[in-house]
Every structure is written in structure tokens, then in C-alpha cells.
Amino acid sequence: MELTEALHNNRYTIVDKWVVYTLATYQATDFLNKEKDRFANPIGSTIRTSLKTLFQLLLKGGDGAGYAEPLSQIMHLRSVQEFTPSQAVAPLNAVKHIARDILAADKQTKDLVKDLYDFEFAVDLAVLAAFDLYMQCREKVYRIRIAEIKSGAAILTDSACPSKALKNIRKINE
Amino acid sequence: MAVAKLEQLSQSVVQGPSLATGAIPTKDWMDIPVVFKPGNYAFPAKKDKVEYLNSQSGLHFPNARDWSPEDDDWQLPENWKEIIINGLRERLEKFRSLKIFMDCCVRCGACADKCHFFLGTGDPKNMPVLRAELLRSVYRNDFTLAGKVLGRLAGAREVTPEVIKEWFMYSYQCTECRRCSAFCPYGIDTAEVTIVIRELLHLLGIGINWILEPVSNSNRTGNHMGLQPHTFKDNVEFLADDIENLTGVRINPTFNRKGAEVLFITPSADVFAEPGLYTAMGYLILFEHIGLDYTWSTYASEGGNFGLFTNNESMKKLNAKMYAEAKRLGVKWILGGECGHMWRVVHQYMDTMNGPADFLEVPKSPITGTVFHNAASTKMTHISEFTADLFKHNKIKVDKSRNDYLNVTFHDSCNPARAMGLLEEPRYVLKHVVNNYHEMPENTIREQTFCCGSGTGLNTDEIMELRMRSGLPRANAVKYVEEKHGVNMLSCVCAIDRATLTSLMSYWNPNVGVCGISELVGNAIVLDGENRAELDEGLRTLL
Amino acid sequence: MKYAYSFLAVIALILIAWLGSQIPGMQYFFGVAVPYLAIMVFLGGFVYRVVYWAKSPVPFSIQTSCGQAKSLDFIKPNRLECPTTNAEVVARMALEVLTFRSLFRNTKSEIYDGPKITYESSKWLWLFGLMFHYSFLIIVIRHLRLFLNPVPEAIAWLDWADSMFEIGTPAMYMTDAGLLIGLLFLFTRRLFNRQVRFLSLLNDYFPLVLLFAIGVTGVLMRMFLRDGVDINAIKQLAVGLATFSPVISTDIGAIFYIHLFLVCILLIYFPFSKLMHLAGVFLSPTRNMRNNSREVRHINPWNPDIKPHSYAGYEDEFREYMVEAGIPVEKEPTPQKDEA
Structure with missing residues (x-):
């Protein structure tokens, strides 16, 4: 059996484990795993859909051109969720180990483990792309901050009036 | 072997006491401490603001001090425990809702996954039931027999500085949107619990600047923005200038004019910040078009009421200006602009707090003659009700195609939806001014609408990440209609929404803009004597 | 651990009743004294709690509107979800209490990703919750036949209807099954749904275990341990209790005392626990108020005198x-x- 075929045959198991692993980085893992309605569970469904797409792309290999789309979904989420950069990206790496475990566990596919190099390289590319996207998202958050400040919303807390009034009150009291 | 690697991977990244991340909690929730770090809390109120508010008659904001949530010692006043317990007792005696909500929860968990903060953060303490348990556990300890006898076994715990910190963290991760209340079999409303926790925290001098400063501003200058009368007037006139540039029609709004028929009050953000400005232009165009005899007020120049986010006393004090000004100017009734929490206050609190407004008349549209019986006592009508009635009677001349550059969906703002029942009026108006309209999925609109994630004074930039994740459920639904129907404009009837959804969209769905309903109305209206060029982006077109 | 404590507590209670009722003379204590005490605590506690609630005013009109409000003539109001008249409030409340409207609200969209196995998982809570509560209600009403002589026709009819499928001898009550299945679901959900387990307290497990034990002892008495139970003696005792002239017969088996004792514990526990949601739901301001706060002024009795700047x-x-x-x-x- 070919490696690609073996991975393809095991795609449901692998992606499932991958999703479970990724969602395990949240406290409410159980809910995120179970609730299938994409509107009632945006985190869970985004992770699931994106990893599924990403896995198909990883199997194709190549230069990793299409990775950005599904990765962007995941990184948009994880870059605003109190993860450190490494925590945010780490679950992507997990698919290497998951694939290896699954192939090694089956006699028929055990020998294919040594051929995983290309697949793992594809994962590496995805992880690198994810770092870029993580940073893009972070920068975007800061740009939005600046935009808000520029739009004048900050006047809410930067105007001087109450403290000025307070000074007047103090003057009266003195 | 490989399994070990996977475990190593988890261990190497799962470090630190972060709340939204890390290991699955195996501990009891009472044993998980809160950790404040930059980005997960809003800045505390400046000392002088708290002092100023405390100096105002009728308000009580004691224990002003400089402090930071990241400090170990929050410098609580010496008798803080007594203050909290007495404060809680007083509120139990004042609010039946609090007693019922403390006693009746069966922890069925129906509310748990309804909260946008929970859905966006995955933090179990953001489940509404648990947020309420933060207070309930203290209530049990000091006010129930079971709690006194069984203690922690009965879910009771003593109030400690750690509990206070937890209260601060989670009462400022709740936007009082009431979505949980719609799903609770006993109607338990977490907003009420959050309101009480925030009131209690204010007794200890704990509050956030983004709320208390606007409250101070509003008290003194009449609006949250702190715009002084001449600046307020200037801003509105700038908008009139813009309208003249765009349409060739000069509009001359009046201010503090006695004898006008209608007093118009809208959130001050509408006359100051984008994209609210365009909504305000919409109001001006609409009133000009129908020839409404109305006035703005600089004294009551704020529709919103951040007092709602502090305590009921400051809510009352700020709100009282509306009637005071209506009485001084001798208007017949008040027309209110598009705003969410403003309308919660107007609909559910204003008359009770500051009524009866017997010096006003029951609102009657001077254009159609329709009497707004639903506002018979409060004497204040929502702009969407007013506009819908105008459309019903064909009093507005519109060219719908002017909005054809847009594909619109409508975000029900929490308060008009769940504290007022204003669901169809905005849709009725939209139907008359746009051709391309698509609803978001059913479980994300109307009474089940998702909050923008930044309500109740949480629209400050230092917690941007928190806002982005709590707004995810809303953004996610917008994404769906964007992908499916090509929606590019998210309309709403709330000033906070207009400001914060703009940020939310630019993060999650950068191709979708945000607007008020009245902007779309204003853009579609065909003014008498207008000389309008092709405006590719409606009222937002730069000439 | 919390659920384990609940089991321990209920087992202890069972042992107390079982062993206690074997001591000569203690039958009177378990058959008469405890039930009277329990009823007194229940009624007293219930009234106390409701009065405690009612003593606090409802200062603001804070209804949750879950549908279109009554506004303009041409916009159709949703009278049940957003009531403006008292009659509509009653209807809304009835819908809430009789059909658990809010729990049912989880309308899901059509788009699903992945298998549909967990489809509308939250509806299960509604279904089993409803099943448990209705079964419990009918069981309570059915039990009135023990206290009333002659048995009113309505109750006799209910009894017949409940066992109409005639499974087993004597015929099994459907509501007994409904009660136990409902409780089993509610308990396992609490245990296995991690989210719910995380927020559950001892006070959540205990009533479930207690009710389950009551149900099981009831079923045992009727279906399996009939020989040791003299139904006539029970009826005599029940009617006696109801008419304040209790007669204890020695022929009543221990299982009956266990059943009765657990019921008494439930009655005593009731007013001090979350079970008071039975009364609380009617007093909940978000559900029992009219959404006419702009039409009719709501009065706050402690409205503070605060003037604007x-x-x-x-x-x-x-x-x-x-x-x-x-x-x-x-x-x-x-x-x-x-x-x-």
C-alpha cells in the first residue's frame, strides 16, 4: 500500500484525533467536541472544518500554497484566545505524531512509517505558514486598536472635564 | 514511543496558569484562582473620576484609590467584608429578582452554552450559571441555613479577596445581554446578577475607567463623550455641511429650542464617531424630508446611559436629564435614536425612575397622526417605530436603488430584542429602503441574537482580544451570510454596536461594513430640491 | 465525590428507617410523628420562603421579551413571548410551567457539520425533564387515593389510565417508569456531561438520588415485596393521618417505613433547597411581568430622590x-x- 493511500484511508480517524487534541487545549473541551451546530459552537466547528481541509491539502503535498485559507481560520481564533504563540500553533504539529501512531498501530501500514518524511515536511510548512498568520492576526488586532482610537472613541476616557470639575470643587472646599 | 512525543508536545506548550487555555480543570471551580494579565482586564477607574462621582448628590462611589488588578493587594477598605455582606443584604431586600435568582437555579445547564463569552473563550466560569454561582456561593454562606450548616458541601464559601477578584474578572466579562435569560426555565437573568456584583464592587471602589469616565462626562457635559455645548452643536453642523455637499440641500438643525414639538435624543457617539456619523446624517435627512418640528439638546445630548453599567443611582441621575430637558423646553414628546442600552433604560427604567412625565403628551406623529399608545406613559418613541409608521403611510419618498451597492443583513441588538421586543420595526424599515437583504441563521437573531461582545462598557481597546473572542459567535454568523449571500453590510440599531462591530468585522470579516438603519433610510430618501451626484458609497462617499 | 456523598446520605437515611422501624414502639415515631413533623416543616418552610421572597419589592420592570412587542397596528405582536396584558402573562407562564417553553427554545439551524448523532442534544434535557416532572405530578396525585375515603372518581380514573397497558401483575404504572427513567437521565447527564458536572453541587445530586430511592422503594412495595405489605393497614394509617386520628397497625412492612421516611426527608428538605423552583418560577420577574413598561408606569417603592446635574x-x-x-x-x- 502507498503511504498517501494509507493516510487517505485513515483520514477520518486522524482528523478526528487531531480535532480532539486541538480542542483539548480549551477548558470546555467536552462541549466544543460534541456540539455540531456551527452557530452554537463556532470554535469547535471552525477547528473541525479547517483541520479537515488542511489535512486534504497536506496529503497533496506540494509547496503549501493553499494552506493559508484553512490556517487563517484557526489562527484568527487562537491569536485572540490567551494562548502564547507556541501554544497557538502547537496543535498543528500534533498531526505528525497522530499519523505516525495510527500507521504504526496497524500491521498493514507499519512499514510505511519510514516514508512519512514528505508528509511531515508538509506539516512543517503549514506550521511556518501558521506563524506568519498568527503574527498577521496580532498586528491586525493592534491596527484595530489604533483605528478605534483614531475614530474618536477614545475621547470617552481622554477628555479632561470631570477632573477639571473636581479641581473646582476642591477649590470651593478649600 | 510516539505517544510519549505527543504528550511532550502538550506539556511543552501547556504551561502557565492561563485561564482560557491549559489543562482540563480537574479541580473544583472554587479552587481555580483568577489571574490578571495585560489584555484580560479593563483598566480600573482613575481616582479623580471616582472622587468626582462620589461628590455628586445622590451618588455613592466611596473608597477611591489608585490600584491595578495585577496587584496582589487591592487595598480593600478595612471593613470590606462587612461592606459586601451589608451591601448584599440591602440588595436582597430591594430586589425580589435577586432573591429568586439566588434561590431557584437548579443548575440544569441550559444557559451554559448560550453565552457568547463562553462560546468564544471556552472558559467554564463564563457559563452564565457559574457566573451567578460566584455570587450565589457567598449568598449561601451568609444568608441560607444550608450554607451556614453544611458550608462548602452545600456550595457555600466565605467571601475573600480572591472572590472579589473573581467577581471583578467575570462581572466584566458579561455584557448583560440577557441571552441566557431567554433560555432559562425560570427566567434567571444573569444581567441582574452582574448588575448586583458590579454595584457591590463599586462599594469597594472597584470599577473600570471606560465606564466611570463616561458617567462623569455625561453628568457634567450632558454626554459620554464630554462634548461641550458648542462642540456638540459644531459637530452636528459639520454633518449638515456634509449633507449639503452630498445632496445640495442645506439643513439647519436647532439646539435647545423652546417650543419645538419633539425633543430628539440619540447617543452622542452618533454625532462624533464613525460610522455613527452616517446614522446621524440619516436622522437629519429624514427629519428635513418630513418637515419635523424638533430640536436637539446639548444638555440632554446623550441617549446612552453608562449609569446602567454601574449602579441604579447613577443610571437614574443621568437619565433624569431627558425629562428635565423636555420639561424645560416645553416639547410635546421625545423621540429616541438608535441605541441598545439606552432603550433598555428608556423602556424599562425611565418612567419608573424619573416619571411620571405628565407635562408631556402621548407621542403622536405630526406627519401621519398615528398615536403611539405603547409609549402612552413614558412619552418616548423609538426612531424605528416612528420611521416604520411613516413608511406605512407612504410619507417618505425613497429611491431604494441608491442602496443597491449594499447587500444587507440585520443584527438585532441585545437590549431592543430582549428587553423591549423591538424586532420587526427595523426590518419593516429595511424592507422599504434596501433591495438586497438576507437574514442570518435563526438561532443567532431576534430574541436569540448574539451580542457584539463589547456591550456594558466593555468596548475599550485594552481588552481587544477579549472582545474579538467574545464577538466570535456573532462574527461567525455574519461570515455565513457573507459566504452564502454575499452580504457586505451589517445593519443594526445600536451605537455601541456601530462602533464595536466595526472592529469585530475588520478582524473576522473584513469585507463587511457596519451601519445604522437610519443611514440606509437617509441615503434612500429623495429630498425636495436635491442636487445629488452619483454616490457610489451612499452617505459615506467622499466628494 | 459530590454524588458519592449523596448516595451515602440516602443509604444512611434508608438504614435509619429500616432499622428504626424494627424497634418495637418506633413504628409510631416513623409512621406518625415524622410525617406530621415533615408536613409541618414543609408547609411552614414553603410559606416562609415565599413570604421571604415576596417581602422584597420588584423595583423595576425587567421582563425578558422573547418575541415582537405590541407597538404599531400593522406589526403583529407575539402575545405569548412578549405579553402586554395580564391574560397574556398568564398564558406565557402556563406555557413555561406546563411545557417548559424556555428549555425548548433551542431552535437549531439546518446546517450541520459531521454526523447528526448529537442532533439537538439540548432537547433531551427538555424531554426527560418534562417526563420526570409530569410523572412526579401524577404520582403525587395518585397517592391521594390512600388519604381519601372514598376515593374520588377522578383519582380512580387517573390510576386506571396510568396502568392501562397492564404490564405485569399488578399492572405497572407508566409514571413510575417515567419518573425513574427521567431521574436516571438527569443523574447521568449531570455525571457525564463535563460541563454540567463541573458546575454541579451536592445539592444537585442529593435530591435526584433521594427521589430515585423513593421511586424504587415505591415500585418495590407495589410490584415485588407485596407480601410483606398490608395495603389496607397503609390506607388505614394514611386516612388516619389525614383525619388526625392515626392508627398504627403492626402489619406494615419495613419497606413502607423506608419509603415514607424518605418522602418525609424530601418534604423537610424541600423548602430549604433549589426544589423551591416550584414556587419561584411563578415569581420570576423576567417571566411574570407585562412588557408594557412604556405604556403603564411601574412603581418602585424605594425610588430614591436623586436629581440630575x-x-x-x-x-x-x-x-x-x-x-x-x-x-x-x-x-x-x-x-x-x-x-x-
Whole structure:
């Protein structure tokens, strides 16, 4: 059996484990795993859909051109969720180990483990792309901050009036 | 072997006491401490603001001090425990809702996954039931027999500085949107619990600047923005200038004019910040078009009421200006602009707090003659009700195609939806001014609408990440209609929404803009004597 | 651990009743004294709690509107979800209490990703919750036949209807099954749904275990341990209790005392626990108020006297600016004095 075929045959198991692993980085893992309605569970469904797409792309290999789309979904989420950069990206790496475990566990596919190099390289590319996207998202958050400040919303807390009034009150009291 | 690697991977990244991340909690929730770090809390109120508010008659904001949530010692006043317990007792005696909500929860968990903060953060303490348990556990300890006898076994715990910190963290991760209340079999409303926790925290001098400063501003200058009368007037006139540039029609709004028929009050953000400005232009165009005899007020120049986010006393004090000004100017009734929490206050609190407004008349549209019986006592009508009635009677001349550059969906703002029942009026108006309209999925609109994630004074930039994740459920639904129907404009009837959804969209769905309903109305209206060029982006077109 | 404590507590209670009722003379204690005490605590506690709630006013009109409000003539209001009249409030409340409307609200969209196995998982809570509560209600009503002589026709009919499928001898009550299945679901959900387990307290497990034990002892008595139970003696005792002239017969088996004792514990526990949601739901302001707060003024009995920052004070501060900007003022500015 070919490696690609073996991975393809095991795609449901692998992606499932991958999703479970990724969602395990949240406290409410159980809910995120179970609730299938994409509107009632945006985190869970985004992770699931994106990893599924990403896995198909990883199997194709190549230069990793299409990775950005599904990765962007995941990184948009994880870059605003109190993860450190490494925590945010780490679950992507997990698919290497998951694939290896699954192939090694089956006699028929055990020998294919040594051929995983290309697949793992594809994962590496995805992880690198994810770092870029993580940073893009972070920068975007800061740009939005600046935009808000520029739009004048900050006047809410930067105007001087109450403290000025307070000074007047103090003057009266003195 | 490989399994070990996977475990190593988890261990190497799962470090630190972060709340939204890390290991699955195996501990009891009472044993998980809160950790404040930059980005997960809003800045505390400046000392002088708290002092100023405390100096105002009728308000009580004691224990002003400089402090930071990241400090170990929050410098609580010496008798803080007594203050909290007495404060809680007083509120139990004042609010039946609090007693019922403390006693009746069966922890069925129906509310748990309804909260946008929970859905966006995955933090179990953001489940509404648990947020309420933060207070309930203290209530049990000091006010129930079971709690006194069984203690922690009965879910009771003593109030400690750690509990206070937890209260601060989670009462400022709740936007009082009431979505949980719609799903609770006993109607338990977490907003009420959050309101009480925030009131209690204010007794200890704990509050956030983004709320208390606007409250101070509003008290003194009449609006949250702190715009002084001449600046307020200037801003509105700038908008009139813009309208003249765009349409060739000069509009001359009046201010503090006695004898006008209608007093118009809208959130001050509408006359100051984008994209609210365009909504305000919409109001001006609409009133000009129908020839409404109305006035703005600089004294009551704020529709919103951040007092709602502090305590009921400051809510009352700020709100009282509306009637005071209506009485001084001798208007017949008040027309209110598009705003969410403003309308919660107007609909559910204003008359009770500051009524009866017997010096006003029951609102009657001077254009159609329709009497707004639903506002018979409060004497204040929502702009969407007013506009819908105008459309019903064909009093507005519109060219719908002017909005054809847009594909619109409508975000029900929490308060008009769940504290007022204003669901169809905005849709009725939209139907008359746009051709391309698509609803978001059913479980994300109307009474089940998702909050923008930044309500109740949480629209400050230092917690941007928190806002982005709590707004995810809303953004996610917008994404769906964007992908499916090509929606590019998210309309709403709330000033906070207009400001914060703009940020939310630019993060999650950068191709979708945000607007008020009245902007779309204003853009579609065909003014008498207008000389309008092709405006590719409606009222937002730069000439 | 919390659920384990609940089991321990209920087992202890069972042992107390079982062993206690074997001691000669203690039958009177378990058959008469405890039930009277329990009823008194229940009634007293229930009334106390409701009065405690009612003593606090409802200062603000805080209904949760879950549908279109009544506004303009041409916009159809949703009378059940957003009531404006008392009758509509009653209807809304009835829908809530009789059909658990809010729990049912989880309308899901059509788009699903992945298998549909967990489809509308939250509806299960509604279904089993409803099943448990209705079964419990019918069981309570059915039990009145023990206290009333002669048995009213309605109750006899209910009894017949409940066992109409005639499974087993004597015929099994459907509601017994409904009660136990409902409780089993609610308990396992609490245990296995991690989210719910995380927030569950001892006070959540205990009533479930207690009710389950009551159900099981009831079923045992009727279906399996009939020989040891003299139904006539029970009826005699029940009627006696109801007419304040209790008679204890020695023929009543231990299982009956266990059943009765657990029921008494439930009654005593009731007013001090979350079970008071039975009464609380009717008093919940978000559900029992009319959404007419702009039409009719709601009164707050402790409305504090707070005045706004006055217009006069405002004008005094900004008068010059206002005059300069052409905004009308009440008082013309006084000419500047150069006294200083």
C-alpha cells in the first residue's frame, strides 16, 4: 500500500484525533467536541472544518500554497484566545505524531512509517505558514486598536472635564 | 514511543496558569484562582473620576484609590467584608429578582452554552450559571441555613479577596445581554446578577475607567463623550455641511429650542464617531424630508446611559436629564435614536425612575397622526417605530436603488430584542429602503441574537482580544451570510454596536461594513430640491 | 465525590428507617410523628420562603421579551413571548410551567457539520425533564387515593389510565417508569456531561438520588415485596393521618417505613433547597411581568430622590460658550467684573 493511500484511508480517524487534541487545549473541551451546530459552537466547528481541509491539502503535498485559507481560520481564533504563540500553533504539529501512531498501530501500514518524511515536511510548512498568520492576526488586532482610537472613541476616557470639575470643587472646599 | 512525543508536545506548550487555555480543570471551580494579565482586564477607574462621582448628590462611589488588578493587594477598605455582606443584604431586600435568582437555579445547564463569552473563550466560569454561582456561593454562606450548616458541601464559601477578584474578572466579562435569560426555565437573568456584583464592587471602589469616565462626562457635559455645548452643536453642523455637499440641500438643525414639538435624543457617539456619523446624517435627512418640528439638546445630548453599567443611582441621575430637558423646553414628546442600552433604560427604567412625565403628551406623529399608545406613559418613541409608521403611510419618498451597492443583513441588538421586543420595526424599515437583504441563521437573531461582545462598557481597546473572542459567535454568523449571500453590510440599531462591530468585522470579516438603519433610510430618501451626484458609497462617499 | 456523598446520605437515611422501624414502639415515631413533623416543616418552610421572597419589592420592570412587542397596528405582536396584558402573562407562564417553553427554545439551524448523532442534544434535557416532572405530578396525585375515603372518581380514573397497558401483575404504572427513567437521565447527564458536572453541587445530586430511592422503594412495595405489605393497614394509617386520628397497625412492612421516611426527608428538605423552583418560577420577574413598561408606569417603592446635574448648573458653566455658539440660554451672561 502507498503511504498517501494509507493516510487517505485513515483520514477520518486522524482528523478526528487531531480535532480532539486541538480542542483539548480549551477548558470546555467536552462541549466544543460534541456540539455540531456551527452557530452554537463556532470554535469547535471552525477547528473541525479547517483541520479537515488542511489535512486534504497536506496529503497533496506540494509547496503549501493553499494552506493559508484553512490556517487563517484557526489562527484568527487562537491569536485572540490567551494562548502564547507556541501554544497557538502547537496543535498543528500534533498531526505528525497522530499519523505516525495510527500507521504504526496497524500491521498493514507499519512499514510505511519510514516514508512519512514528505508528509511531515508538509506539516512543517503549514506550521511556518501558521506563524506568519498568527503574527498577521496580532498586528491586525493592534491596527484595530489604533483605528478605534483614531475614530474618536477614545475621547470617552481622554477628555479632561470631570477632573477639571473636581479641581473646582476642591477649590470651593478649600 | 510516539505517544510519549505527543504528550511532550502538550506539556511543552501547556504551561502557565492561563485561564482560557491549559489543562482540563480537574479541580473544583472554587479552587481555580483568577489571574490578571495585560489584555484580560479593563483598566480600573482613575481616582479623580471616582472622587468626582462620589461628590455628586445622590451618588455613592466611596473608597477611591489608585490600584491595578495585577496587584496582589487591592487595598480593600478595612471593613470590606462587612461592606459586601451589608451591601448584599440591602440588595436582597430591594430586589425580589435577586432573591429568586439566588434561590431557584437548579443548575440544569441550559444557559451554559448560550453565552457568547463562553462560546468564544471556552472558559467554564463564563457559563452564565457559574457566573451567578460566584455570587450565589457567598449568598449561601451568609444568608441560607444550608450554607451556614453544611458550608462548602452545600456550595457555600466565605467571601475573600480572591472572590472579589473573581467577581471583578467575570462581572466584566458579561455584557448583560440577557441571552441566557431567554433560555432559562425560570427566567434567571444573569444581567441582574452582574448588575448586583458590579454595584457591590463599586462599594469597594472597584470599577473600570471606560465606564466611570463616561458617567462623569455625561453628568457634567450632558454626554459620554464630554462634548461641550458648542462642540456638540459644531459637530452636528459639520454633518449638515456634509449633507449639503452630498445632496445640495442645506439643513439647519436647532439646539435647545423652546417650543419645538419633539425633543430628539440619540447617543452622542452618533454625532462624533464613525460610522455613527452616517446614522446621524440619516436622522437629519429624514427629519428635513418630513418637515419635523424638533430640536436637539446639548444638555440632554446623550441617549446612552453608562449609569446602567454601574449602579441604579447613577443610571437614574443621568437619565433624569431627558425629562428635565423636555420639561424645560416645553416639547410635546421625545423621540429616541438608535441605541441598545439606552432603550433598555428608556423602556424599562425611565418612567419608573424619573416619571411620571405628565407635562408631556402621548407621542403622536405630526406627519401621519398615528398615536403611539405603547409609549402612552413614558412619552418616548423609538426612531424605528416612528420611521416604520411613516413608511406605512407612504410619507417618505425613497429611491431604494441608491442602496443597491449594499447587500444587507440585520443584527438585532441585545437590549431592543430582549428587553423591549423591538424586532420587526427595523426590518419593516429595511424592507422599504434596501433591495438586497438576507437574514442570518435563526438561532443567532431576534430574541436569540448574539451580542457584539463589547456591550456594558466593555468596548475599550485594552481588552481587544477579549472582545474579538467574545464577538466570535456573532462574527461567525455574519461570515455565513457573507459566504452564502454575499452580504457586505451589517445593519443594526445600536451605537455601541456601530462602533464595536466595526472592529469585530475588520478582524473576522473584513469585507463587511457596519451601519445604522437610519443611514440606509437617509441615503434612500429623495429630498425636495436635491442636487445629488452619483454616490457610489451612499452617505459615506467622499466628494 | 459530590454524588458519592449523596448516595451515602440516602443509604444512611434508608438504614435509619429500616432499622428504626424494627424497634418495637418506633413504628409510631416513623409512621406518625415524622410525617406530621415533615408536613409541618414543609408547609411552614414553603410559606416562609415565599413570604421571604415576596417581602422584597420588584423595583423595576425587567421582563425578558422573547418575541415582537405590541407597538404599531400593522406589526403583529407575539402575545405569548412578549405579553402586554395580564391574560397574556398568564398564558406565557402556563406555557413555561406546563411545557417548559424556555428549555425548548433551542431552535437549531439546518446546517450541520459531521454526523447528526448529537442532533439537538439540548432537547433531551427538555424531554426527560418534562417526563420526570409530569410523572412526579401524577404520582403525587395518585397517592391521594390512600388519604381519601372514598376515593374520588377522578383519582380512580387517573390510576386506571396510568396502568392501562397492564404490564405485569399488578399492572405497572407508566409514571413510575417515567419518573425513574427521567431521574436516571438527569443523574447521568449531570455525571457525564463535563460541563454540567463541573458546575454541579451536592445539592444537585442529593435530591435526584433521594427521589430515585423513593421511586424504587415505591415500585418495590407495589410490584415485588407485596407480601410483606398490608395495603389496607397503609390506607388505614394514611386516612388516619389525614383525619388526625392515626392508627398504627403492626402489619406494615419495613419497606413502607423506608419509603415514607424518605418522602418525609424530601418534604423537610424541600423548602430549604433549589426544589423551591416550584414556587419561584411563578415569581420570576423576567417571566411574570407585562412588557408594557412604556405604556403603564411601574412603581418602585424605594425610588430614591436623586436629581440630575441641573440645567442651571450646566448653563452656568458653559454660558459663554453657548452664547457664542448661538445656543439659546435662560440667563444672559453677566458682564465680566474685574474685582480681583
